[in-house]
Amino acid sequence: MSNVISRPKLLIVEDDAGLQRQLRWAYEGYEVIVAGDRHGAIDAVRAEEPAVVTLDLGLPPDPDGVTEGFATLAEILRLKPDTKVIVASGHGARESALRAIGEGAWDFYQKPIDIDALGLIVARAFHVHALEAENRRLAASPVAALGELITAAPEMLKVTRMIERVASADVSVMLLGASGTGKEVLARGLHNASGRKGAFVAINCAAIPETLLESELFGHEKGAFTGAVKTTEGKIELADSGTLFLDEIGDVPLLLQVKLLRFLQERVIERIGGRKAIPVDVRIVCATHQDVDAMVASGSFREDLYYRLAEIVVRIPSLAERTGDAVLLARHFLHHYAKAMNRPLSGLSPDALAAIDAWGWAGNVRELENRMKRAVIMADGKHVTAADLDLGGSDEPEAINLKAVRETADRKAIRHALARAEGNISNTAKLLGISRPTLYDLLKSYDLQAQDRA
DSSP states (O other): OOOOOOOOEEEEEOSOHHHHHHHHHHOTTSEEEEESSHHHHHHHHHHHOOSEEEEESOOTTOTTSSHHHHHHHHHHHHHOTTOEEEEEEOSSHHHHHHHHHHTTOSEEEESSOOHHHHHHHHHHHHHHHHHHHHHHHHHHSOOOOSTTOOOOOHHHHHHHHHHHHHTTSOOOEEEEOOTTSOHHHHHHHHHHHHTOOSOEEEEETTSSOHHHHHHHHHEEOTTSSTTOOSOEEOHHHHTTTSEEEEETGGGSOHHHHHHHHHHHHHOEEOOBTOOOOEEOOOEEEEEESSOHHHHHHHTSSOHHHHHHHOSEEEEOOOGGGSTTHHHHHHHHHHHHHHHHTTOOOOEEOHHHHHHHHHOOOTTHHHHHHHHHHHHHHHOOSSEEOHHHHTOOOOOOOOOSSHHHHHHHHHHHHHHHHHHHTTTOHHHHHHHHTSOHHHHHHHHHHTTOOOOOOO
16 A cells, blocks of 8 residues: 555646746645646546646637636536636736636636745645535535434435524425425424424325315314314414424415415414414424425415525435435335334345335335335245335436546445445445455545444
């Protein structure tokens, strides 16, 4: 194993050969790469992935203008958005500086170049890039999931961290995601993290007929309508000092939306048939799988109500977007239903694991749970097989270079193997066909974490 410490990579995009040499020697602490035009610069970004780029806007074939320079800036940031690009130009300095910063450059320097001053800017750019990279690494590290939520996927952990941040704030939260992605589990987790003393009360607005929904939400007085034989508190009142979860908020009819808006504005309710204003302190969390923006545009959902409910909007990824979670959840449901049904099942077969990884999960966690429940019933042996699950295959994305493609594939394979091996390093290494030391090196290299239960 080599002990050579790799130096930070600096790309200098400059068509003046003399200035190229001068800048190359000025930056001894960095691995300096040079390019004289846009094509050379983009090739270098793909091959070397430099953290910092100094870019002269006057590049051939337009050395007296800025067209090529700005095109290069746009392409660098499209390929690698975290790159710190320091733009240098003598062409219309103020206008170029404003445009460069507006289009994503990290800093601007006017020619003629002062090497020492530019060196300080470059050093600061590397420092900030390193801090941001460390911040992303820490943000991607697995942490305890929110409440009862089962996940190890960075995509879902990002959602749980957002919910934890807003839990203590007195704001309404709207959860947007496809059916079966766990919106109620997240809402319950938000309530538990909020410190509110009252109950968590949930109501599915799509499951209750329009004629009954108002009574369910606001309650009614005895004799308010036929069949109202006693005074009944509504869900809003029951959630006093707690959290009210309005699932499928998009299905609330327009007339009831007006009454709901009035409650949100005044924080008092009147039961149906009642005249007494009842103050209620309740946190509202709502959810829908529908396109609320389109509903607002079409007039089927009130815009003023939307802004009251959507003070914080949280978008929940589908199960297919949650790396490694399908296997993790499949194991959980297998153990849960095997125990509940007293079935002697010990795990998932290799072909079942491959099928779970490859499936698109249009119905998300709900579909996975239903398939696992069915598989537990249908399984003949000690393991659930692909045939028990009745599943089929899927597709992959792209990256900027071969190194990035390999890294993406490695990360995905390691996460899936860790999930299959339940965090056991020895078994994970066996699944991947590598040694434990190699796996440790990969975990360290990709900033992945695992609990060694070997």
